[in-house]
Amino acid sequence: MSSKLAKNKPRSAQMNKELKLPLRLKVMYGAGSSGAILVIMVISIWAIRYYAPPEQGMIIYVSTALFGTAMMVGRIVDAITDPLIAQWSDRTRSRWGRRIPFILFGSLPLVLSFILVWNPPVPESSVVNFIYLVLTLGLFFLFYTVVIVPYSALLPELTSSSKERISLATWQGFFRILGLIIGFLGSSFLIERLGFKAMATILGMVVLVCLYCPVLAIRERDVHLQKSGFAFRTSIIQTFRNKPFRYYIGGYTFFWFAFTLLIIGISYIVTELMGLGKGDVGLIVAPLLVVVILSFPLIQRIASQKGKKFTMLLSLTLLCAVFFLLPSIGHWPFGISKALQGQILMGLAGIPIATLFVLPNAMIADLVDYDENLTGSRREAMYFGMQGLMTKFAIALSFIVSGFLFRTFGYSSVEPLGILLLGPVAGVFVLVGLLIFRKYPITT
Secondary structure (H helix, E strand, O other): OOHHHHHOOOHHHHHHOOOOOOHHHHHHHHHHHHHHHHHHHHHHHHHHHHHOOOOOOOOOOOOHHHHHHHHHHHHHHHHHHHHHHHHHHHOOOOOOOOOHHHHHHHHHHHHHHHHHHOOOOOOOOOHHHHHHHHHHHHHHHHHHHHHHHHHHHHHHHHOOOHHHHHHHHHHHHHHHHHHHHHHHHHHHHHHHHHOHHHHHHHHHHHHHHHHHHHHHHOOHHHOOOOOOOOOHHHHHHHHHHOHHHHHHHHHHHHHHHHHHHHHHHHHHHHHHHOOOOHHHHHHHHHHHHHHHHHHHHHHHHHHHHHOHHHHHHHHHHHHHHHHHHHHHOOOOOOOOOHHHHHHHHHHHHHHHHHHHHHHHHHHHHHHHHHHHHHHOOOOHHHHHHHHHHHHHHHHHHHHHHHHHHHHHHOOOOOOOHHHHHHHHHHHHHHHHHHHHHOOOOOOO
Protein backbone atom coordinates (compact mmCIF):
# COMPACT_ATOMS: atom_id res chain seq x y z
CA MET A 1 0.00 0.00 0.00
CA SER A 2 1.17 3.58 -0.54
CA SER A 3 3.37 4.96 2.19
CA LYS A 4 0.84 7.63 3.13
CA LEU A 5 -1.89 5.14 3.71
CA ALA A 6 0.39 2.70 5.48
CA LYS A 7 1.57 5.30 7.96
CA ASN A 8 -1.78 6.96 8.61
CA LYS A 9 -4.45 4.36 9.12
CA PRO A 10 -7.96 5.83 9.06
CA ARG A 11 -9.85 5.96 12.34
CA SER A 12 -12.30 3.26 11.26
CA ALA A 13 -9.41 1.01 10.30
CA GLN A 14 -7.90 1.37 13.76
CA MET A 15 -11.22 0.31 15.33
CA ASN A 16 -11.57 -3.00 13.52
CA LYS A 17 -8.13 -3.84 12.16
CA GLU A 18 -7.84 -7.05 14.14
CA LEU A 19 -11.48 -8.07 13.83
CA LYS A 20 -11.77 -11.66 12.59
CA LEU A 21 -15.09 -12.24 10.92
CA PRO A 22 -17.05 -15.40 11.78
CA LEU A 23 -17.38 -17.97 8.99
CA ARG A 24 -21.17 -17.80 9.06
CA LEU A 25 -21.12 -14.08 8.32
CA LYS A 26 -18.67 -14.54 5.44
CA VAL A 27 -20.81 -17.28 3.90
CA MET A 28 -24.09 -15.41 4.26
CA TYR A 29 -22.61 -12.16 2.96
CA GLY A 30 -20.96 -13.95 0.06
CA ALA A 31 -24.22 -15.69 -0.85
CA GLY A 32 -25.67 -12.35 -1.91
CA SER A 33 -23.23 -12.20 -4.81
CA SER A 34 -24.76 -15.40 -6.26
CA GLY A 35 -28.06 -13.60 -6.73
CA ALA A 36 -26.34 -10.49 -8.09
CA ILE A 37 -24.35 -12.31 -10.78
CA LEU A 38 -27.14 -14.78 -11.63
CA VAL A 39 -29.69 -12.24 -12.85
CA ILE A 40 -27.10 -10.25 -14.81
CA MET A 41 -25.64 -13.32 -16.49
CA VAL A 42 -29.03 -14.73 -17.49
CA ILE A 43 -30.07 -11.37 -18.97
CA SER A 44 -26.73 -11.02 -20.77
CA ILE A 45 -26.60 -14.56 -22.17
CA TRP A 46 -30.19 -15.32 -23.08
CA ALA A 47 -32.25 -12.13 -23.45
CA ILE A 48 -31.01 -11.35 -26.95
CA ARG A 49 -31.44 -15.00 -27.94
CA TYR A 50 -35.03 -14.86 -26.66
CA TYR A 51 -36.02 -11.57 -28.30
CA ALA A 52 -34.06 -11.98 -31.57
CA PRO A 53 -33.27 -15.70 -32.09
CA PRO A 54 -31.04 -16.59 -35.08
CA GLU A 55 -32.87 -19.91 -35.68
CA GLN A 56 -35.34 -20.11 -38.55
CA GLY A 57 -39.03 -20.33 -37.59
CA MET A 58 -38.61 -18.80 -34.11
CA ILE A 59 -40.57 -15.73 -33.00
CA ILE A 60 -38.54 -12.54 -33.34
CA TYR A 61 -39.97 -10.08 -30.81
CA VAL A 62 -37.57 -7.23 -31.72
CA SER A 63 -34.57 -6.87 -34.04
CA THR A 64 -31.02 -7.15 -32.73
CA ALA A 65 -30.60 -3.41 -33.30
CA LEU A 66 -33.68 -2.56 -31.23
CA PHE A 67 -32.65 -5.03 -28.54
CA GLY A 68 -29.25 -3.36 -28.32
CA THR A 69 -30.92 0.03 -28.02
CA ALA A 70 -33.23 -1.20 -25.25
CA MET A 71 -30.30 -2.72 -23.38
CA MET A 72 -28.32 0.49 -23.75
CA VAL A 73 -31.22 2.50 -22.29
CA GLY A 74 -31.48 0.07 -19.38
CA ARG A 75 -27.76 0.24 -18.72
CA ILE A 76 -27.80 4.03 -18.85
CA VAL A 77 -30.56 4.03 -16.23
CA ASP A 78 -28.42 1.63 -14.22
CA ALA A 79 -25.34 3.81 -14.54
CA ILE A 80 -27.02 7.14 -13.80
CA THR A 81 -28.74 5.81 -10.69
CA ASP A 82 -25.54 4.29 -9.29
CA PRO A 83 -24.15 7.54 -7.77
CA LEU A 84 -27.64 8.67 -6.73
CA ILE A 85 -28.34 5.48 -4.79
CA ALA A 86 -24.77 5.53 -3.47
CA GLN A 87 -25.18 9.04 -2.06
CA TRP A 88 -28.56 8.14 -0.58
CA SER A 89 -27.08 5.07 1.10
CA ASP A 90 -23.98 6.87 2.39
CA ARG A 91 -26.15 9.54 4.03
CA THR A 92 -28.84 7.19 5.38
CA ARG A 93 -29.39 6.71 9.09
CA SER A 94 -31.87 4.08 10.28
CA ARG A 95 -32.18 1.49 13.01
CA TRP A 96 -31.18 -1.13 10.36
CA GLY A 97 -28.11 0.79 9.20
CA ARG A 98 -27.06 2.48 5.95
CA ARG A 99 -27.15 -0.55 3.62
CA ILE A 100 -29.52 -3.27 4.84
CA PRO A 101 -32.79 -1.34 4.19
CA PHE A 102 -31.98 -1.05 0.48
CA ILE A 103 -31.32 -4.78 0.17
CA LEU A 104 -34.38 -5.67 2.22
CA PHE A 105 -36.89 -3.55 0.31
CA GLY A 106 -35.31 -3.63 -3.15
CA SER A 107 -34.81 -7.37 -3.69
CA LEU A 108 -38.43 -8.33 -4.38
CA PRO A 109 -39.03 -5.60 -7.01
CA LEU A 110 -35.72 -6.61 -8.61
CA VAL A 111 -36.86 -10.23 -8.99
CA LEU A 112 -40.33 -9.26 -10.24
CA SER A 113 -38.88 -6.97 -12.93
CA PHE A 114 -36.47 -9.75 -13.95
CA ILE A 115 -39.41 -12.12 -14.49
CA LEU A 116 -41.35 -9.48 -16.45
CA VAL A 117 -38.52 -9.13 -18.98
CA TRP A 118 -39.33 -12.62 -20.28
CA ASN A 119 -43.02 -11.93 -20.89
CA PRO A 120 -43.34 -9.66 -23.95
CA PRO A 121 -46.96 -8.71 -24.69
CA VAL A 122 -47.07 -9.30 -28.47
CA PRO A 123 -46.15 -12.73 -29.97
CA GLU A 124 -44.48 -11.21 -33.05
CA SER A 125 -42.08 -8.46 -34.03
CA SER A 126 -43.63 -5.25 -32.74
CA VAL A 127 -42.71 -1.78 -31.53
CA VAL A 128 -44.89 -2.57 -28.50
CA ASN A 129 -42.40 -5.25 -27.50
CA PHE A 130 -39.57 -2.74 -27.87
CA ILE A 131 -41.30 -0.22 -25.58
CA TYR A 132 -42.11 -3.01 -23.11
CA LEU A 133 -38.48 -4.19 -23.15
CA VAL A 134 -37.20 -0.66 -22.53
CA LEU A 135 -39.53 -0.25 -19.55
CA THR A 136 -38.92 -3.65 -17.95
CA LEU A 137 -35.14 -3.47 -18.43
CA GLY A 138 -35.19 0.07 -16.99
CA LEU A 139 -37.00 -1.18 -13.89
CA PHE A 140 -34.72 -4.21 -13.62
CA PHE A 141 -31.53 -2.16 -13.71
CA LEU A 142 -32.95 0.49 -11.38
CA PHE A 143 -33.72 -2.04 -8.65
CA TYR A 144 -30.46 -3.87 -9.36
CA THR A 145 -28.66 -0.66 -8.41
CA VAL A 146 -30.87 -0.15 -5.35
CA VAL A 147 -29.80 -3.56 -4.03
CA ILE A 148 -26.26 -4.15 -5.26
CA VAL A 149 -24.54 -0.81 -4.55
CA PRO A 150 -25.43 -0.87 -0.81
CA TYR A 151 -24.66 -4.61 -0.69
CA SER A 152 -21.18 -4.02 -2.11
CA ALA A 153 -20.59 -1.10 0.26
CA LEU A 154 -20.94 -3.42 3.26
CA LEU A 155 -17.55 -5.08 2.62
CA PRO A 156 -15.28 -2.17 3.64
CA GLU A 157 -17.44 -1.60 6.73
CA LEU A 158 -17.25 -5.17 7.99
CA THR A 159 -13.47 -5.19 8.37
CA SER A 160 -10.41 -3.13 7.42
CA SER A 161 -7.96 -6.02 7.84
CA SER A 162 -6.40 -6.65 4.42
CA LYS A 163 -6.33 -10.40 5.08
CA GLU A 164 -9.97 -10.50 6.17
CA ARG A 165 -11.01 -8.36 3.21
CA ILE A 166 -9.35 -10.73 0.77
CA SER A 167 -11.00 -13.64 2.61
CA LEU A 168 -14.41 -11.98 2.47
CA ALA A 169 -13.94 -11.10 -1.20
CA THR A 170 -12.89 -14.69 -1.88
CA TRP A 171 -16.18 -15.93 -0.44
CA GLN A 172 -17.91 -13.41 -2.67
CA GLY A 173 -15.96 -14.80 -5.61
CA PHE A 174 -16.88 -18.38 -4.71
CA PHE A 175 -20.58 -17.53 -4.63
CA ARG A 176 -20.28 -15.55 -7.85
CA ILE A 177 -19.02 -18.70 -9.51
CA LEU A 178 -21.87 -20.64 -7.94
CA GLY A 179 -24.19 -18.04 -9.45
CA LEU A 180 -22.47 -18.46 -12.82
CA ILE A 181 -22.85 -22.24 -12.62
CA ILE A 182 -26.55 -21.84 -11.95
CA GLY A 183 -26.71 -19.21 -14.68
CA PHE A 184 -24.96 -21.26 -17.35
CA LEU A 185 -25.94 -24.82 -16.47
CA GLY A 186 -29.24 -24.18 -14.72
CA SER A 187 -30.62 -21.71 -17.23
CA SER A 188 -29.76 -23.83 -20.27
CA PHE A 189 -31.23 -26.94 -18.56
CA LEU A 190 -34.45 -25.13 -17.66
CA ILE A 191 -34.80 -23.48 -21.09
CA GLU A 192 -34.42 -26.80 -22.90
CA ARG A 193 -37.09 -28.49 -20.75
CA LEU A 194 -39.47 -25.77 -19.54
CA GLY A 195 -38.87 -22.69 -21.69
CA PHE A 196 -37.66 -19.16 -21.02
CA LYS A 197 -40.57 -17.95 -18.90
CA ALA A 198 -40.44 -20.86 -16.45
CA MET A 199 -36.66 -20.51 -16.27
CA ALA A 200 -36.99 -16.86 -15.27
CA THR A 201 -39.55 -17.60 -12.55
CA ILE A 202 -37.55 -20.45 -11.00
CA LEU A 203 -34.22 -18.63 -11.06
CA GLY A 204 -35.90 -15.47 -9.78
CA MET A 205 -36.87 -17.32 -6.61
CA VAL A 206 -33.28 -18.53 -6.21
CA VAL A 207 -32.05 -14.94 -6.56
CA LEU A 208 -34.46 -13.71 -3.90
CA VAL A 209 -33.21 -16.26 -1.37
CA CYS A 210 -29.57 -15.37 -2.09
CA LEU A 211 -30.13 -11.63 -1.70
CA TYR A 212 -31.87 -12.02 1.65
CA CYS A 213 -28.95 -14.00 3.14
CA PRO A 214 -26.90 -10.87 4.05
CA VAL A 215 -30.03 -9.29 5.54
CA LEU A 216 -30.41 -12.24 7.91
CA ALA A 217 -26.74 -12.43 8.90
CA ILE A 218 -25.55 -8.82 9.25
CA ARG A 219 -26.53 -6.51 12.08
CA GLU A 220 -25.32 -3.30 10.53
CA ARG A 221 -26.26 -1.17 13.52
CA ASP A 222 -23.24 -2.71 15.27
CA VAL A 223 -20.90 -1.08 12.72
CA HIS A 224 -20.22 2.41 14.09
CA LEU A 225 -19.02 4.46 11.14
CA GLN A 226 -19.78 8.06 10.32
CA LYS A 227 -22.02 8.89 7.40
CA SER A 228 -20.82 11.00 4.47
CA GLY A 229 -20.93 14.75 5.04
CA PHE A 230 -20.47 15.66 1.36
CA ALA A 231 -23.17 17.02 -0.92
CA PHE A 232 -23.88 14.89 -4.00
CA ARG A 233 -21.83 16.85 -6.54
CA THR A 234 -18.93 17.34 -4.13
CA SER A 235 -18.86 13.64 -3.30
CA ILE A 236 -18.55 12.70 -6.98
CA ILE A 237 -15.78 15.24 -7.60
CA GLN A 238 -13.89 14.13 -4.51
CA THR A 239 -14.08 10.50 -5.62
CA PHE A 240 -12.34 11.26 -8.90
CA ARG A 241 -9.73 13.38 -7.14
CA ASN A 242 -8.52 10.11 -5.64
CA LYS A 243 -5.66 9.41 -8.07
CA PRO A 244 -5.35 5.65 -7.34
CA PHE A 245 -9.08 5.30 -8.02
CA ARG A 246 -8.70 6.84 -11.47
CA TYR A 247 -6.12 4.26 -12.52
CA TYR A 248 -8.09 1.46 -10.92
CA ILE A 249 -11.39 2.35 -12.58
CA GLY A 250 -9.77 2.84 -15.98
CA GLY A 251 -8.44 -0.72 -16.09
CA TYR A 252 -11.55 -2.21 -14.51
CA THR A 253 -13.92 -0.47 -16.95
CA PHE A 254 -12.15 -1.82 -20.01
CA PHE A 255 -12.17 -5.31 -18.53
CA TRP A 256 -15.95 -5.27 -18.08
CA PHE A 257 -16.49 -4.14 -21.67
CA ALA A 258 -14.45 -7.12 -22.84
CA PHE A 259 -15.94 -9.62 -20.39
CA THR A 260 -19.48 -8.64 -21.39
CA LEU A 261 -18.61 -9.24 -25.06
CA LEU A 262 -17.57 -12.77 -24.06
CA ILE A 263 -20.80 -13.33 -22.14
CA ILE A 264 -22.87 -12.06 -25.08
CA GLY A 265 -20.97 -14.18 -27.56
CA ILE A 266 -20.61 -17.47 -25.69
CA SER A 267 -23.95 -18.95 -26.76
CA TYR A 268 -23.23 -18.00 -30.39
CA ILE A 269 -19.73 -19.48 -30.20
CA VAL A 270 -21.18 -22.76 -28.93
CA THR A 271 -24.16 -23.01 -31.26
CA GLU A 272 -23.00 -21.29 -34.46
CA LEU A 273 -19.23 -21.89 -34.49
CA MET A 274 -19.11 -25.29 -32.79
CA GLY A 275 -22.42 -26.58 -34.15
CA LEU A 276 -23.70 -27.65 -30.73
CA GLY A 277 -27.09 -27.05 -29.08
CA LYS A 278 -28.15 -24.37 -26.59
CA GLY A 279 -28.10 -27.01 -23.88
CA ASP A 280 -24.36 -27.49 -24.48
CA VAL A 281 -23.45 -23.92 -23.49
CA GLY A 282 -23.00 -25.03 -19.88
CA LEU A 283 -20.83 -27.97 -20.98
CA ILE A 284 -18.39 -25.70 -22.78
CA VAL A 285 -18.25 -23.16 -19.97
CA ALA A 286 -17.90 -25.82 -17.23
CA PRO A 287 -14.04 -25.94 -17.38
CA LEU A 288 -13.93 -22.18 -16.81
CA LEU A 289 -16.06 -22.50 -13.70
CA VAL A 290 -14.06 -25.44 -12.35
CA VAL A 291 -10.73 -23.64 -12.89
CA VAL A 292 -12.09 -20.49 -11.24
CA ILE A 293 -13.06 -22.40 -8.10
CA LEU A 294 -9.71 -24.23 -7.98
CA SER A 295 -7.86 -20.94 -8.49
CA PHE A 296 -9.27 -19.13 -5.45
CA PRO A 297 -6.64 -20.41 -2.96
CA LEU A 298 -3.87 -19.65 -5.48
CA ILE A 299 -5.14 -16.12 -6.12
CA GLN A 300 -5.51 -15.47 -2.39
CA ARG A 301 -1.94 -16.64 -1.75
CA ILE A 302 -0.38 -14.66 -4.63
CA ALA A 303 -2.28 -11.51 -3.65
CA SER A 304 -1.17 -11.84 -0.02
CA GLN A 305 2.49 -12.37 -0.97
CA LYS A 306 2.93 -10.28 -4.13
CA GLY A 307 0.13 -7.75 -3.74
CA LYS A 308 -3.19 -7.15 -5.45
CA LYS A 309 -1.70 -5.01 -8.23
CA PHE A 310 0.79 -7.67 -9.31
CA THR A 311 -1.90 -10.34 -9.31
CA MET A 312 -4.27 -8.17 -11.37
CA LEU A 313 -1.63 -7.34 -13.98
CA LEU A 314 -0.67 -11.00 -14.38
CA SER A 315 -4.31 -12.01 -14.76
CA LEU A 316 -5.18 -9.31 -17.29
CA THR A 317 -2.22 -10.38 -19.45
CA LEU A 318 -3.45 -13.99 -19.57
CA LEU A 319 -7.03 -12.90 -20.24
CA CYS A 320 -5.89 -10.74 -23.16
CA ALA A 321 -4.17 -13.74 -24.75
CA VAL A 322 -7.30 -15.90 -24.37
CA PHE A 323 -9.49 -13.34 -26.11
CA PHE A 324 -7.15 -13.11 -29.10
CA LEU A 325 -7.20 -16.91 -29.40
CA LEU A 326 -11.01 -17.23 -29.52
CA PRO A 327 -11.28 -16.96 -33.35
CA SER A 328 -8.90 -19.94 -33.65
CA ILE A 329 -11.63 -22.33 -32.48
CA GLY A 330 -12.14 -24.92 -35.22
CA HIS A 331 -8.66 -24.45 -36.68
CA TRP A 332 -6.43 -26.29 -34.21
CA PRO A 333 -4.20 -29.15 -35.45
CA PHE A 334 -4.07 -32.81 -34.37
CA GLY A 335 -7.78 -33.44 -34.84
CA ILE A 336 -8.86 -31.75 -31.59
CA SER A 337 -12.63 -31.35 -31.62
CA LYS A 338 -14.19 -27.88 -31.63
CA ALA A 339 -15.84 -28.60 -28.30
CA LEU A 340 -12.52 -29.49 -26.67
CA GLN A 341 -10.85 -26.41 -28.17
CA GLY A 342 -13.52 -24.20 -26.63
CA GLN A 343 -13.23 -25.96 -23.28
CA ILE A 344 -9.44 -25.49 -23.22
CA LEU A 345 -9.73 -21.76 -23.86
CA MET A 346 -12.48 -21.40 -21.28
CA GLY A 347 -10.30 -23.24 -18.78
CA LEU A 348 -7.39 -20.84 -19.45
CA ALA A 349 -9.71 -17.90 -18.89
CA GLY A 350 -10.63 -19.31 -15.48
CA ILE A 351 -7.51 -18.06 -13.67
CA PRO A 352 -7.81 -14.36 -14.63
CA ILE A 353 -11.57 -14.37 -14.15
CA ALA A 354 -11.07 -15.80 -10.65
CA THR A 355 -8.78 -12.86 -9.91
CA LEU A 356 -11.25 -10.36 -11.29
CA PHE A 357 -14.05 -11.87 -9.23
CA VAL A 358 -12.08 -11.64 -5.97
CA LEU A 359 -9.69 -8.70 -5.84
CA PRO A 360 -11.59 -5.61 -7.10
CA ASN A 361 -13.92 -5.35 -4.11
CA ALA A 362 -10.97 -5.70 -1.75
CA MET A 363 -9.16 -2.98 -3.72
CA ILE A 364 -12.15 -0.64 -3.47
CA ALA A 365 -12.05 -1.19 0.29
CA ASP A 366 -8.40 -0.03 0.26
CA LEU A 367 -9.38 3.00 -1.80
CA VAL A 368 -12.12 3.90 0.70
CA ASP A 369 -9.53 3.85 3.49
CA TYR A 370 -7.22 6.00 1.36
CA ASP A 371 -10.06 8.45 0.80
CA GLU A 372 -10.85 8.60 4.52
CA ASN A 373 -7.29 9.79 5.12
CA LEU A 374 -7.87 12.62 2.66
CA THR A 375 -11.42 13.63 3.56
CA GLY A 376 -12.20 12.22 7.02
CA SER A 377 -15.43 10.72 5.64
CA ARG A 378 -16.51 7.14 4.91
CA ARG A 379 -18.12 6.96 1.44
CA GLU A 380 -18.11 3.24 0.63
CA ALA A 381 -21.27 3.30 -1.47
CA MET A 382 -20.14 6.27 -3.57
CA TYR A 383 -16.98 4.42 -4.60
CA PHE A 384 -18.96 1.36 -5.60
CA GLY A 385 -21.52 3.65 -7.21
CA MET A 386 -18.94 5.45 -9.36
CA GLN A 387 -17.43 2.10 -10.25
CA GLY A 388 -20.91 1.10 -11.39
CA LEU A 389 -21.37 4.34 -13.33
CA MET A 390 -18.18 3.83 -15.35
CA THR A 391 -18.37 0.10 -15.90
CA LYS A 392 -22.05 0.03 -16.80
CA PHE A 393 -21.59 2.64 -19.48
CA ALA A 394 -18.90 0.33 -20.84
CA ILE A 395 -21.23 -2.67 -20.59
CA ALA A 396 -23.98 -0.74 -22.40
CA LEU A 397 -21.48 0.08 -25.11
CA SER A 398 -20.57 -3.61 -25.40
CA PHE A 399 -24.17 -4.42 -26.34
CA ILE A 400 -24.12 -1.69 -28.99
CA VAL A 401 -20.79 -2.95 -30.35
CA SER A 402 -21.91 -6.59 -30.39
CA GLY A 403 -25.16 -5.59 -32.09
CA PHE A 404 -23.18 -3.66 -34.71
CA LEU A 405 -20.83 -6.59 -35.31
CA PHE A 406 -23.71 -9.06 -35.60
CA ARG A 407 -25.74 -6.81 -37.88
CA THR A 408 -22.80 -5.86 -40.12
CA PHE A 409 -20.84 -9.11 -40.32
CA GLY A 410 -23.38 -11.79 -39.37
CA TYR A 411 -24.01 -13.97 -36.33
CA SER A 412 -24.95 -17.36 -37.74
CA SER A 413 -23.11 -20.47 -38.90
CA VAL A 414 -23.52 -19.22 -42.49
CA GLU A 415 -22.18 -15.72 -41.74
CA PRO A 416 -20.05 -16.05 -38.56
CA LEU A 417 -17.63 -13.12 -38.93
CA GLY A 418 -19.45 -10.97 -36.38
CA ILE A 419 -19.01 -13.73 -33.79
CA LEU A 420 -15.35 -14.24 -34.70
CA LEU A 421 -14.58 -10.54 -34.26
CA LEU A 422 -15.81 -10.48 -30.65
CA GLY A 423 -12.58 -12.07 -29.36
CA PRO A 424 -10.05 -9.67 -30.94
CA VAL A 425 -12.18 -6.62 -30.09
CA ALA A 426 -12.38 -7.78 -26.46
CA GLY A 427 -8.63 -8.49 -26.44
CA VAL A 428 -7.80 -4.95 -27.57
CA PHE A 429 -9.90 -3.47 -24.77
CA VAL A 430 -8.28 -5.69 -22.13
CA LEU A 431 -4.87 -4.60 -23.42
CA VAL A 432 -5.81 -0.92 -23.06
CA GLY A 433 -7.10 -1.60 -19.54
CA LEU A 434 -3.85 -3.38 -18.70
CA LEU A 435 -1.78 -0.38 -19.79
CA ILE A 436 -3.90 1.98 -17.67
CA PHE A 437 -3.83 -0.23 -14.59
CA ARG A 438 -0.01 -0.42 -14.67
CA LYS A 439 0.02 3.10 -13.13
CA TYR A 440 -2.08 2.08 -10.12
CA PRO A 441 0.13 3.13 -7.15
CA ILE A 442 -1.16 0.97 -4.26
CA THR A 443 0.90 -2.23 -4.43
CA THR A 444 -0.35 -4.27 -1.44
